Amino acid sequence: MSIFTAFILAFITGFAYLGRRFLGEMFLERPVFLAPVVGLVLGDVHTGLVVGGTLELIFMGAAAYGGSVPANVAVGSTIGTAFAITSGATPEAALVIAIPATMLGSFLEMFAKSACVFCVTFAERYAEKADTQGICRMLHIGNLFHFLSFAIPTFIALTLGADYVKILLDGIPTWLNVGIQAAGKVLPALGFAILLSTLSSREYMPFFFIGFLFAAYTNFGVLGIATLAILVSMVIMTMRRDDGEDDLPDEEPTAAPVKISRKDQWRFILRGCATQSAFSFDRMQAIGFTWALIPYLKEIYKDNKEGLREALQRHLSFFNVMPWMVGPVIAVTANMETRKARGENIDGQAIQGVKSGLMGPLAGIGDSLFVGTFRPILGGICAGLAFQGIWLAPVIFVVGANIVHFYVRYITLVKGVELGERAFTTLTSSGFRKIMQGATITGLMAVGALVGTWLNVSTPLVMTIQETNIRLQSSLDSIMPKLLPLCITLCVYYMIRKGFRNTSIMLILTAAGLILGALGILG
Amino acid sequence: MSIVLIRVDDRLIHGQVAAGWSRATGATHIVVANDEVAADATQKALLKVATPTGIKSSILSVNAAAELLNGTGLARDKVIILVRGPADLLKLKKSGLELEQVNIGNVRMADGRQRLSKEIAATPEEILQWKELDTLGVEMIAQWVPGGPSSDFNQVLGGC
Numbered sequence: 070m071s072i073f074t075a076f077i078l079a080f081i082t083g084f085a086y087l088g089r090r091f092l093g094e095m096f097l098e099r100p101v102f103l104a105p106v107v108g109l110v111l112g113d114v115h116t117g118l119v120v121g122g123t124l125e126l127i128f129m130g131a132a133a134y135g136g137s138v139p140a141n142v143a144v145g146s147t148i149g150t151a152f153a154i155t156s157g158a159t160p161e162a163a164l165v166i167a168i169p170a171t172m173l174g175s176f177l178e179m180f181a182k183s184a185c186v187f188c189v190t191f192a193e194r195y196a197e198k199a200d201t202q203g204i205c206r207m208l209h210i211g212n213l214f215h216f217l218s219f220a221i222p223t224f225i226a227l228t229l230g231a232d233y234v235k236i237l238l239d240g241i242p243t244w245l246n247v248g249i250q251a252a253g254k255v256l257p258a259l260g261f262a263i264l265l266s267t268l269s270s271r272e273y274m275p276f277f278f279i280g281f282l283f284a285a286y287t288n289f290g291v292l293g294i295a296t297l298a299i300l301v302s303m304v305i306m307t308m309r310r311d312d313g314e315d316d317l318p319d320e321e322p323t324a325a326p327v328k329i330s331r332k333d334q335w336r337f338i339l340r341g342c343a344t345q346s347a348f349s350f351d352r353m354q355a356i357g358f359t360w361a362l363i364p365y366l367k368e369i370y371k372d373n374k375e376g377l378r379e380a381l382q383r384h385l386s387f388f389n390v391m392p393w394m395v396g397p398v399i400a401v402t403a404n405m406e407t408r409k410a411r412g413e414n415i416d417g418q419a420i421q422g423v424k425s426g427l428m429g430p431l432a433g434i435g436d437s438l439f440v441g442t443f444r445p446i447l448g449g450i451c452a453g454l455a456f457q458g459i460w461l462a463p464v465i466f467v468v469g470a471n472i473v474h475f476y477v478r479y480i481t482l483v484k485g486v487e488l489g490e491r492a493f494t495t496l497t498s499s500g501f502r503k504i505m506q507g508a509t510i511t512g513l514m515a516v517g518a519l520v521g522t523w524l525n526v527s528t529p530l531v532m533t534i535q536e537t538n539i540r541l542q543s544s545l546d547s548i549m550p551k552l553l554p555l556c557i558t559l560c561v562y563y564m565i566r567k568g569f570r571n572t573s574i575m576l577i578l579t580a581a582g583l584i585l586g587a588l589g590i591l592g
Numbered sequence: 593m594s595i596v597l598i599r600v601d602d603r604l605i606h607g608q609v610a611a612g613w614s615r616a617t618g619a620t621h622i623v624v625a626n627d628e629v630a631a632d633a634t635q636k637a638l639l640k641v642a643t644p645t646g647i648k649s650s651i652l653s654v655n656a657a658a659e660l661l662n663g664t665g666l667a668r669d670k671v672i673i674l675v676r677g678p679a680d681l682l683k684l685k686k687s688g689l690e691l692e693q694v695n696i697g698n699v700r701m702a703d704g705r706q707r708l709s710k711e712i713a714a715t716p717e718e719i720l721q722w723k724e725l726d727t728l729g730v731e732m733i734a735q736w737v738p739g740g741p742s743s744d745f746n747q748v749l750g751g752c
Contacts, residue, residue, distance in 0.1 A: 132611070134606075134607035134608045134611055134612055134736075134737055135603070135606055135607045135608040135697075135698065135736065135737075137608065137736040137737045137740055139737075139740075263739075266615050266616060267611040267612070267615050268615070269615060270615065270618070270620075270644070270645065270646030270647060271618070271620075271646070272646050273645065273646050350710055351701050351707070352701060386700075386702055386703075387700035387701055387702060389603070389606075391607060422628070425602070425603075426629065426632060426634065426635040426638070427635075427638065428603060428606070429601075429602075429603030429604045429605060429606040429639075429642070430604070430605055430606065430635070430638035430639050430641060430642035431638070431642070432603065432606040432607045432642075433605045433606045433607055433609065433610035433611075433642030433643075433644075434610075434641060434642050435607070436606070436607030436610060436611045437607070437610050437611050437642075437644055437645075440607070440611070441607075441611040490634050493634050493637055493638050493641075501641055502640075502641060502645075505641070505644075505645050506645045506646075508645075509644075509645040509646070565616065565738070565739060566616060566618065568616075568738065568739070569739065570739050570740070570741075571739040571740070574739075
């Protein structure tokens with residue numbers, strides 16, 4: 070691979086990851102999108118689609134809840150795809166490179182998040198001097214850390230690694246190759262099981278099996294079953310009255326909402342995309358959140374440097390929310406800051422308190438709905454399209470995800486501005502819980518469908534009884550199609566519930582796949 | 593009643609709890625014990641919305657939570673208890689609640705706080721409270737998400 074190509078790919082990888090920091094979590098780093106892009110650069114989109122689809126399924130459940138660092142798929146997608154193409158290896162063999170590289174990815178992410186602790190420290194010094202320029206600088210430097218910590222290792226791996234990878238991949242004997250293929254087929258069970266475990270509770274579990282049975286016995290496909298699931302949950306939700314959740318009494322609005330101009334609202338929406346910038350372990354989204362407010366704070370505290378200084382310091386404290394859901398917090402904060410700037414008696418602590426009170430639950434809602442349900446289902450559907458070599462798959466994924474993304478950003482901010490804190494009390498009465506329930510049902514049926522469609526584990530074993538050859542798989546199929554995939558997923562699900570580490574499960578599955586595959590038991 | 597998780601997390605029900613712990617433990621009821629939140633209708637409403645589907649939640653003051661947990665009201669539930677800091681945890685412990693093992697998620701960093709681990713920062717006062725919990729024999733594990741890396745917080749406390 071030429072230095073130039075490696076440079077381009079490293080830049081793309083860094084940028085895709087940076088998208089999470091600066092562009093509002095657009096999911097550009099997901100394998101189903103990134104791998105085909107790498108394929109496009111190297112002139113082999115098809116391999117990119119297949120590698121991307123496979124990695125998407127395996128890492129479907131990898132989600133960074135509340136600042137935790139799961140397997141990071143950006144580096145893995147790029148390196149895995151690039152080496153599969155340049156060495157002419159099979160997509161399954163690409164996993165041999167891609168999976169360890171995802172671990173490297175999470176190491177890099179932790180490195181960048183630790184480095185950004187310094188940015189926050191410096192930003193605080195600038196805040197003391199009410200130096201907004203300085204804080205902005207720290208945001209960009211922090212983002213540069215994040216970008217480079219992905220781009221540089223990717224570049225090095227691509228330029229120096231090619232020869233070693235070729236030797237490694239060429240050196241794999243045939244029997245092991247069979248094992249690797251089997252392992253590649255088994256591993257998506259981990260992604261499905263993690264997703265299942267984030268969605269399931271005892272009373273909703275049947276929906277998983279319904280989704281699975283539809284996939285196993287019909288030709289509905291994942292998209293068809295997901296659509297059916299949405300309709301089913303709509304019917305259930307209209308038929309069922311509220312399930313005993315106690316409604317809170319309507320509260321009197323605490324204060325009239327402050328007028329926030331259309332222009333400022335748009336600025337909040339756009340700047341809100343950078344919430345995750347310069348993300349550090351220490352204060353997480355503190356700098357990003359402050360950055361979104363800076364122009365507004367400068368306006369309302371125009372002749373009050375002291376007020377601006379205090380506000381900047383106030384917002385450089387710990388903050389973390391699911392990035393799509395930042396709008397309402399910005400709206401409510403802007404409202405309180407404006408009133409404070411006007412001289413109303415609002416305590417700085419009270420503003421902090423409201424922010425802390427909002428961020429947890431909003432993150433909970435966003436993570437359950439979008440990170441834990443919507444993104445994996447869309448990813449799973451698009452991975453399926455990718456396997457069929459449909460080049461539109463990554464486009465559908467990113468466009469589809471981001472239509473919802475920016476709509477959520479828009480509507481939550483506008484409603485937040487319009488209703489102020491009342492927005493949250495109306496949430497409970499407007500049947501929002503029902504939407505969450507509907508999403509859970511849809512999610513569970515879709516996971517079931519994914520297991521029944523894209524977990525292609527079978528057994529090539531042939532038994533000879535009274536001189537007739539019986540294929541074990543056809544006997545299994547006559548009991549229930551896709552029985553093996555279901556059992557494997559439930560086993561992994563059980564292990565997750567028993568507290569096994571994700572990395573241990575991944576190792577166990579890989580080992581089991583390799584051994585059973587090489588022995589000709591699984592294939 | 594079986595308590596499946598006792599967690600210290602100043603963000604209460606957020607992603608790590610909603611998508612992680614509440615599912616991984618198979619919980620049926622989340623009890624949030626915090627005086628401020630229990631008195632704030634907005635926060636209460638939000639926590640209700642953030643509670644994952646299929647799970648009930650009670651958002652109560654620490655005393656009311658202790659009463660509920662020590663009573664028989666949740667006899668058939670698998671319960672997650674959430675508090676914001678060590679002070680509330682001590683109160684629960686002193687109310688007679690069995691606390692053998694505690695999971696610590698996030699206690700945030702701020703001015704006047706010292707970072708003890710990736711997950712936990714504490715004021716000098718809180719360090720004393722953590723140490724008291726340690727001497728009371730509570731096993732404390734710092735861990736963000738199920739299946740993720742964890743560390744022994746009792747040991748961390750020993751070093752400070």
